[in-house]
Amino acid sequence: DTGVSQNPRHKITKRGQNVTFRCDPISEHNRLYWYRQTLGQGPEFLTYFQNEAQLEKSRLLSDRFSAERPKGSFSTLEIQRTEQGDSAMYLCASSSSYGDTQYFGPGTRLTVL
Amino acid sequence: SQQGEEDPQALSIQEGENATMNCSYKTSINNLQWYRQNSGRGLVHLILIRSNEREKHSGRLRVTLDTSKKSSSLLITASRAADTASYFCATPPSGGSYIPTFGRGTSLIVHP
Numbered sequence: 001d002t003g004v005s006q007n008p009r010h011k012i013t014k015r016g017q018n019v020t021f022r023c024d025p026i027s028e029h030n031r032l033y034w035y036r037q038t039l040g041q042g043p044e045f046l047t048y049f050q051n052e053a054q055l056e057k058s059r060l061l062s063d064r065f066s067a068e069r070p071k072g073s074f075s076t077l078e079i080q081r082t083e084q085g086d087s088a089m090y091l092c093a094s095s096s097s098y099g100d101t102q103y104f105g106p107g108t109r110l111t112v113l
Numbered sequence: 114s115q116q117g118e119e120d121p122q123a124l125s126i127q128e129g130e131n132a133t134m135n136c137s138y139k140t141s142i143n144n145l146q147w148y149r150q151n152s153g154r155g156l157v158h159l160i161l162i163r164s165n166e167r168e169k170h171s172g173r174l175r176v177t178l179d180t181s182k183k184s185s186s187l188l189i190t191a192s193r194a195a196d197t198a199s200y201f202c203a204t205p206p207s208g209g210s211y212i213p214t215f216g217r218g219t220s221l222i223v224h225p
Contacts, residue, residue, distance in 0.1 A: 004155075033212075040172070042201050042215030043156065056212060091155055100144055102213070103156035 004105035006092050011080055012111045020078045021108045025094030032075050033102065034067055035091040043091055047073060050097070060087065082112045117204040117216040119143075125222045132189040134219040136202030137182075145178055145185050146203040146213065156201065159187075194225040 004021050005024045013019050030051050035043035046065070047057045051072035061067075064082075069075040079086055089109050093102040117138045126132055136145065144163045147157040162169045162178045162185065170178045175188040189196055197218050203213035 006155075035215075040217065042217050045214065046214055048212060089153075092158075100161055101146065101158050101165070102156075102203075104148075105159065106155045109155075 004092055004094055005102050006090075006105035006108050008108060009090075010109050010111075012113065014113050015082060015084060017082055018078065018080045019082055019110060020076055020093075021090055021110075022074060022076050023092030023094075023105055024074045025092070026103055027073075028096065029094035029103070030072070030097040031095045032069055033093045033095075034075070034077050035093065037089045037091055037107070038087075077103060080108075082110075084112045086110060088111045117202045117214060119200065119202055119216040119219040121219060122217065123220045123222075124218075125224065126192055128192060128194055128223055128225050129191055130223075132192050132196070132223070134187050134200055134221070136187070136204075136216060138185075138202075138204040139183065139201045142180075144205065145176075147174075147176060147185075147187050148201045148203060150199045150201065152198075152216070159200075167194055170191045189221075192221075192223045194223050197221060197223050 005062050007022045026112045032049045034046040037043045047067050049067050049069040064080045067077045089107045093104045095102045118137045147159045150156045160171045160176050161177050173190045178185045184189045199218040201215045201218045203215050205213040
């Protein structure tokens with residue numbers, strides 16, 4: 001397995017547009033996490049899935065954000081009506097049900113103009 | 114608020130020197146993890162130390178954990194220019210779901 005992958009790697013959009021990111025976790029991992037990271041900060045937790053169930057969401061995840069993991073494999077994160085404040089690196093990570101280590105993807109860098 | 118905080122925020126050393134960075138946290142933890150992030154990239158897991166362990170080694174890395182002081186340190190010995198990166202500690206709180214929180218990181222620059 002080649003690890004966690006994320007697409008696209010970069011996304012530039014205009015304010016008000018919708019964007020969708022995809023994350024493909026390590027195949028045998030049941031847990032999938034989304035984080036947001038801005039310059040000079042550590043990753044901030046957004047949401048987490050156990051298989052297809054979204055078990056926890058951060059207060060950071062406003063109504064404009066939605067995440068899915070329809071078959072317990074890949075996940076998508078959609079941001080509607082993007083704002084300039086949404087500009088950040090969006091990181092995906094996965095881990096096994098009984099493991100503690102998270103494996104991160106390379107991230108999707110979003111720039112909202 | 115963030116559970117873990119790294120110190121110092123920035124560290125600049127010469128190749129061959131040792132680099133020490135610290136992490137302090139607030140609540141009880143199951144384990145503490147250190148990650149490295151090269152500029153503009155995802156995080157890479159370095160080492161995990163469990164709450165019942167006091168010291169752990171991995172190659173040139175040495176991690177200590179003092180649960181009484183709620184602190185951990187990461188020592189990189191004989192640093193190389195390739196160690197230039199940001200280093201984060203992640204501290205999942207004990208009990209409940211496993212959601213680690215990250216500090217702001219220590220930015221390490223190793224000059225060749």
